[in-house]
Amino acid sequence: MEINAFMDDIIKKNPGQKEFHQAVVEIANNVIPFINRNPQYEEARILERICEPDRTIIFGVVWEDDDGRPQINKGYRVQFNNAIGPYKGGLRFHPTVNLSILKFLGFEQIFKNSLTTLPMGGGKGGSNFDPKGKSDKEVMRFCQAFMTELSKYIGEDIDVPAGDIGVGAREIGYMYGQYRKLHTEFTGALTGKGLNFGGSPLRTEATGYGCVYFASEMLHAIDQSLEGKKCVISGSGNVSIYTAEKLIEEGAQVITLSDSSGFIYDPKGINAEKLAYIKDLKEVRRGRISEYAKEFGCEFHAGEKPWKVECDIAFPSATQNEIDKDDAASLVKSGCKVVCEGANMPTTLDGIKVFESAGLMHAPSKAANAGGVAVSGLEMSQNALGLTWSSEEIDERLRVIMRRIYDQCVEYGTENGNVDYFMGANVAGFVKVADVMLAYGIS
Numbered sequence: 345m346e347i348n349a350f351m352d353d354i355i356k357k358n359p360g361q362k363e364f365h366q367a368v369v370e371i372a373n374n375v376i377p378f379i380n381r382n383p384q385y386e387e388a389r390i391l392e393r394i395c396e397p398d399r400t401i402i403f404g405v406v407w408e409d410d411d412g413r414p415q416i417n418k419g420y421r422v423q424f425n426n427a428i429g430p431y432k433g434g435l436r437f438h439p440t441v442n443l444s445i446l447k448f449l450g451f452e453q454i455f456k457n458s459l460t461t462l463p464m465g466g467g468k469g470g471s472n473f474d475p476k477g478k479s480d481k482e483v484m485r486f487c488q489a490f491m492t493e494l495s496k497y498i499g500e501d502i503d504v505p506a507g508d509i510g511v512g513a514r515e516i517g518y519m520y521g522q523y524r525k526l527h528t529e530f531t532g533a534l535t536g537k538g539l540n541f542g543g544s545p546l547r548t549e550a551t552g553y554g555c556v557y558f559a560s561e562m563l564h565a566i567d568q569s570l571e572g573k574k575c576v577i578s579g580s581g582n583v584s585i586y587t588a589e590k591l592i593e594e595g596a597q598v599i600t601l602s603d604s605s606g607f608i609y610d611p612k613g614i615n616a617e618k619l620a621y622i623k624d625l626k627e628v629r630r631g632r633i634s635e636y637a638k639e640f641g642c643e644f645h646a647g648e649k650p651w652k653v654e655c656d657i658a659f660p661s662a663t664q665n666e667i668d669k670d671d672a673a674s675l676v677k678s679g680c681k682v683v684c685e686g687a688n689m690p691t692t693l694d695g696i697k698v699f700e701s702a703g704l705m706h707a708p709s710k711a712a713n714a715g716g717v718a719v720s721g722l723e724m725s726q727n728a729l730g731l732t733w734s735s736e737e738i739d740e741r742l743r744v745i746m747r748r749i750y751d752q753c754v755e756y757g758t759e760n761g762n763v764d765y766f767m768g769a770n771v772a773g774f775v776k777v778a779d780v781m782l783a784y785g786i787s
Contacts (some may be wrong), residue, residue, distance in 0.1 A: 345386050347376050354395060361444035363664065367451050367689060368395055370696075370708075374770040388786070390778045394454060397424045397447065398431075401497055405471060407489040409482055419490050421469035423503055424450040427780045430501055431467030432457055432717065432724075434508030437515065441470045448664070449508075449688055453717070455773030456710040459749045462721035467503055469494070475510050476630075487518035495523050500532045500727070506720045507536040509581070509663075513548075517541075532727030535720040544723035545735040546742065547716070552586025552661070552686065553739070554715015554746045556594065559657060559684040561750040562705050565763070571595040576655040576680075578602045579662035580626050580633050583686045583713065587659050588619055600650035602662065603633040607650040610642040651675045661686030672698035685709035696766070711749050711769040718745045 347369075354368050372391070379385045401421040409415050420443060423431045433453040436446070446468045454466030471490060475483050498505060507516050516536045523533050530542075537543035546553070560570055573596045577584050580601045588598045597613040601622065610618070618640060625631045637644035651658065651671040658680050660667050664687065667675070672695035675683065682705045685691065689709055691699070699706045722741055726732055733741075749769075756775070757768020 345376050345379055345391075347372050350376060350391070353392075358444075358447070361447060363444045363448040363689075364451065366665075366693060367448040370689070370693065370766070371451075371455065371770050371774070374767040375774045378771050378774070384782065385778050388782055390781055391774075393781065394425055394774075394777065395451070397422050397450065398426065399423050400443070400447075401469075402443070403493045405473070405486065405490050405493065407482075407486045410479055415486075417471050417473040417486070419469070419471045419493060420446050421494060421497055421503070421505075422446050422450040422467055423497070424466040424468070425454045425777065426465035427777050427784070428458060429463035429465050431503035432464035432506070432720065433466060433468040434470075434506045435511045435515075435519075436468070436470035436508040437473045437475055437510030438470070439472055439474045441472045445664075446470060452688060452710050454777060455770065456714045457717055457721075458773040458776045459711055459752060459769060460714050460718045460721060460745055461748055462718065462745075464504075464717065464721050464724075467505075468508075469505055470508065470511070473510075475515065480514070483515065484518045487515050488522040491519040491522040492526065494519075495526050498523075498533055500724070504532065504720075504724060505534055506717070511536075512582075513538060532724050535723040537723070539732070542723070542727050544719055544726055544738060545733070546738040547719050547723060548582055549586040549589070550719035550742060551583045551713050551716035552588070553590045554718065554742055555583070555587050555659060555661070555684055555686045555712050556590040557715070557743055557746040558707055558712045558750055559659075559682060560594065561747060562682055562684070562707060562765075565754075566705075569594075570657075572597065573656040574599055574654065575657045575659060576600040576650045576653050577659045577661055577686075578607070578650055578666060578690075579687065580622060581661075583716075584659075584661040585619065585623060585626070587661055587686055588614060588622075589616075592616055592619065596657075599655070600653055601633060601636075602650055605632050605634060606644055606646040606648055608633050608637045608642055608644050609650065609653055610636075610640060612642070652678055654678045655680050657682040657684065659684050659686050660690035662690065663687055664689045665692050667691045667695045669694035669698055671695060675699075676702040676704065681705065683707065684712045686713050688713065705763075705765070707753075707765045708769050710773060711753055711765060714749055715742055715746060718742060
């Protein structure tokens with residue numbers, strides 16, 4: 345199997361879907377050499393089959409705004425692969441949502457979910473609806489209209505969506521309420537639910553906490569810890585905030601956060617009190633990160649990203665492709681030694697090459713940010729058992745899962761005494777799904 349020929353075929357079959365192409369080539373670069381050494385996967389064309397979604401559902405969503413005017417959005421659900429469990433992946437509500445982005449996210453989700461060792465397949469969905477600037481009632485009406493159509497294709501043993509960008513506790517509540525009304529049953533058909541109706545403790549914090557746990561394992565391997573490390577974080581959503589929270593607990597020094605307007609640089613470090621201000625600013629008041637700089641007298645860099653700030657560890661946690669070739673070079677120059685991805689595919693292919701050439705320890709998102717879906721999987725287990733575990737129990741299970749993911753990366757990514765975390769994550773995620781597909785035969 346030859347990588348260029350494989351990618352030419354993918355691009356031909358999926359024209360114009362650049363994000364999906366990027367996600368596939370990142371996997372193919374590691375998995376195809378492995379397949380060439382294990383021809384049973386090539387004979388069954390496993391990788392080609394994984395790259396083709398089981399089904400892609402596209403539907404119109406018509407809802408009424410507060411002025412009584414009908415509005416029309418587009419809804420999607422990409423059910424990619426359910427070899428090891430029900431389709432599992434978030435719903436994203438954002439104006440940039442399109443089929444390419446959802447296919448990249450759903451494709452990544454296959455391998456991420458495989459790495460957790462929990463029985464979950466890969467899927468993703470969403471809409472080009474933007475919750476920002478909408479009233480609660482407008483968001484409710486949209487979510488109800490969206491779920492009215494989506495509910496035909498999901499269920500606790502079929503497809504279990506969760507939240508993502510633009511879909512938080514409010515949106516999940518509205519959608520689950522509509523699903524329950526339509527199906528007249530109370531089941532675990534969504535995760536990210538409120539604690540009072542089947543949700544799991546620590547789901548909001550899980551992606552950020554898990555990312556820190558993975559970074560801690562990387563440092564432990566070289567006899568270091570997070571204590572005293574200067575950490576730059578991009579973004580100021582859930583992943584970023586709870587990455588910062590856990591880093592502060594572990595004794596690291598968090599010196600940046602950002603939003604679309606720019607980034608703040610606090611050389612004294614963001615402590616628990618300052619982080620509480622940021623939570624209120626972003627989660628309650630919906631303000632801009634520049635307000636933090638005014639409140640605490642630190643630097644705000646308008647329109648810039650934090651990758652030039654001197655640091656030990658970087659946590660890109662905002663969005664896809666936020667670190668390009670030049671940004672990666674800036675991080676290397678700033679003294680960064682570890683990059684742990686909190687966002688989905690935040691580094692371009694050229695940026696990855698820069699990190700590889702510089703010898704940085706670089707953890708891919710499908711491994712480092714798997715904590716969120718891991719706790720979603722634990723929520724599914726709790727729903728099936730009819731119980732709720734404590735925050736302490738969930739946190740310990742999360743730590744164990746992230747350690748297992750790390751161990752898989754080491755097992756499949758070690759060459760000549762060095763660990764290639766991308767290769768380890770990609771191959772380990774592939775093997776579990778591929779072996780099950782072989783067991784099923786051609787179906």
